[in-house]
Amino acid sequence: MTCTIRFVFADQLSRELSALADLSPGDVVLMAEVAAETDHVPHHPKKIAFLFAAMRHFAADLAADLAADGVEVRYVRLDDRANTGGFRGEVERAVRDLQADRVVVTEPGEYRVLDDIRGWEKALGIAVEIRPDDRFLCSIDDFRNWAQGKKQLRMELFYRWMRERTGWLMDENGEPEGGRWNYDAENRKAVDPKTDFPRPMRFTPDDTTKEVLDLVGRRFGNRFGDIEPFWFAVTRSDARRALAHFVRTALENFGDYQDAMVDGEDWLFHSSLSQYINSGLLTPREVCEAVLDAHRERRLPLNAVEGFIRQILGWREFVRGIYWLKMPDYATLNGLDNRRRLPAFYWTGETEMRCMAHAIGQTRREALSHHIQRLMVTGNFALLAGVLPEEICTWYLAVYADAFEWVELPNTLGMVMHADGGYLGSKPYAASGNYIDKMSNFCGACRYEVKEKLGPDACPFNYLYWNFMIENRERLGRNPRMGPIFKTLDRMKDDRKQAIVEDAQRFLASLEPWQREAAE
Numbered sequence: 001m002t003c004t005i006r007f008v009f010a011d012q013l014s015r016e017l018s019a020l021a022d023l024s025p026g027d028v029v030l031m032a033e034v035a036a037e038t039d040h041v042p043h044h045p046k047k048i049a050f051l052f053a054a055m056r057h058f059a060a061d062l063a064a065d066l067a068a069d070g071v072e073v074r075y076v077r078l079d080d081r082a083n084t085g086g087f088r089g090e091v092e093r094a095v096r097d098l099q100a101d102r103v104v105v106t107e108p109g110e111y112r113v114l115d116d117i118r119g120w121e122k123a124l125g126i127a128v129e130i131r132p133d134d135r136f137l138c139s140i141d142d143f144r145n146w147a148q149g150k151k152q153l154r155m156e157l158f159y160r161w162m163r164e165r166t167g168w169l170m171d172e173n174g175e176p177e178g179g180r181w182n183y184d185a186e187n188r189k190a191v192d193p194k195t196d197f198p199r200p201m202r203f204t205p206d207d208t209t210k211e212v213l214d215l216v217g218r219r220f221g222n223r224f225g226d227i228e229p230f231w232f233a234v235t236r237s238d239a240r241r242a243l244a245h246f247v248r249t250a251l252e253n254f255g256d257y258q259d260a261m262v263d264g265e266d267w268l269f270h271s272s273l274s275q276y277i278n279s280g281l282l283t284p285r286e287v288c289e290a291v292l293d294a295h296r297e298r299r300l301p302l303n304a305v306e307g308f309i310r311q312i313l314g315w316r317e318f319v320r321g322i323y324w325l326k327m328p329d330y331a332t333l334n335g336l337d338n339r340r341r342l343p344a345f346y347w348t349g350e351t352e353m354r355c356m357a358h359a360i361g362q363t364r365r366e367a368l369s370h371h372i373q374r375l376m377v378t379g380n381f382a383l384l385a386g387v388l389p390e391e392i393c394t395w396y397l398a399v400y401a402d403a404f405e406w407v408e409l410p411n412t413l414g415m416v417m418h419a420d421g422g423y424l425g426s427k428p429y430a431a432s433g434n435y436i437d438k439m440s441n442f443c444g445a446c447r448y449e450v451k452e453k454l455g456p457d458a459c460p461f462n463y464l465y466w467n468f469m470i471e472n473r474e475r476l477g478r479n480p481r482m483g484p485i486f487k488t489l490d491r492m493k494d495d496r497k498q499a500i501v502e503d504a505q506r507f508l509a510s511l512e513p514w515q516r517e518a519a520e
Contacts, residue, residue: 025070255304
């Protein structure tokens with residue numbers, strides 16, 4: 001009797017996965033918790049716990065559903081003494097134990113893993129079939145065809161193409177609903193800190209999850225990140241409840257305050273669903289359709305609905321396409337020639353900059369923060385400080401529960417750090433303290449003065465911003481979107497420029513660099 005092993009990764013927790021599409025009696029679904037992945041970067045304990053708990057629940061549900069069909073689920077726990085510690089080792093062990101003659105796998109979310117899988121067939125001496133991941137809204141081949149012949153790729157054009165393909169938020173004449181494609185300009189309102197903000201739906205850990213929390217706490221408890229309180233959904237049914245809760249309680253105000261930040265508030269009107277989508281508990285299609293259904297029923301503000309759809313249909317699919325189009329060379333890019341080590345406070349949270357302390361503190365507690373905190377606070381600082389792309393990419397991949405390389409790398413290396421030379425974003429997302437002051441209430445409680453431009457009490461973002469422009473004048477000077485900024489810079493007197501550089505260098509020199517062992 002033939003035996004096919006169907007291998008499922010931690011971000012593939014979907015019953016509709018292509019590797020599970022044609023199960024037959026005698027097949028074995030293989031899932032494994034492996035040390036090579038927990039230690040590839042120093043992952044946040046809550047991220048590891050979320051994925052292991054979700055994997056164990058998915059495997060148990062799958063085993064119950066498939067038992068009558070003669071399909072076995074083989075699950076290898078991290079603390080299994082026979083665990084080889086790696087994906088290939090566990091596949092080899094299963095092939096040997098089960099006398100399997102074929103392996104089927106859905107393409108993974110990281111190039112290094114795919115590159116390893118491509119060697120499995122030779123190593124195992126049996127057929128290995130790698131299937132496309134069709135849970136996304138745009139296939140890798142379709143994205144490649146769309147990108148072909150274009151000198152520059154722009155998310156906005158891709159997004160419009162995807163809107164036309166899906167028909168989402170399009171009227172009967174094939175025009176965008178409301179007459180505009182993009183309502184980003186209406187996503188930037190400051191919010192009253194006294195607002196009664198909704199909260200993401202929280203779930204109490206069951207016995208399976210408690211067992212995982214105990215394991216992860218013992219093995220990874222010394223890493224950056226708090227494992228408890230643990231409130232994530234770890235099953236598809238609970239993830240769907242979390243989606244319905246967001247649509248009911250927060251979606252309506254999501255658009256107005258999408259870019260806002262409030263001291264002491266972690267979520268505002270954000271969905272906190274990305275970890276469920278990226279792990280497979282929810283599909284991007286069902287999430288978008290839930291939002292569109294609510295819009296049809298309740299006529300929600302278009303800037304909320306369009307802003308949310310754009311994040312998934314536009315940006316999420318776009319960065320995935322970029323990743324698979326440009327890897328593996330993309331990961332090595334350093335277009336601004338950065339040389340500075342990542343400051344240690346990214347791993348400790350010990351900084352007097354209130355906005356940074358809040359963003360890093362939330363990341364430590366929750367293994368999540370919303371996109372403006374990532375882009376315009378922690379990311380903006382790394383950009384202005386000239387941090388090595390490799391080190392800030394490691395941080396983002398490690399500390400967020402929703403981070404897998406296909407989504408993390410283009411967002412960090414391309415959008416945050418502009419290290420790809422402008423391939424993903426047409427200009428750096430650089431901002432001074434004025435932006436943070438406008439979009440948040442952090443600055444009033446900060447040790448630094450956001451209105452001060454120079455000196456020991458000035459907000460570091462202010463002089464770091466202009467120092468960044470001075471250092472990158474030659475690299476970015478021809479960028480038409482940067483023209484007004486450099487005209488302002490060129491009007492500055494030389495003594496002011498010198499003071500900016502001196503303040504920036506003095507501040508940056510005071511920062512302790514990260515040592516990886518301190519985060520582990």
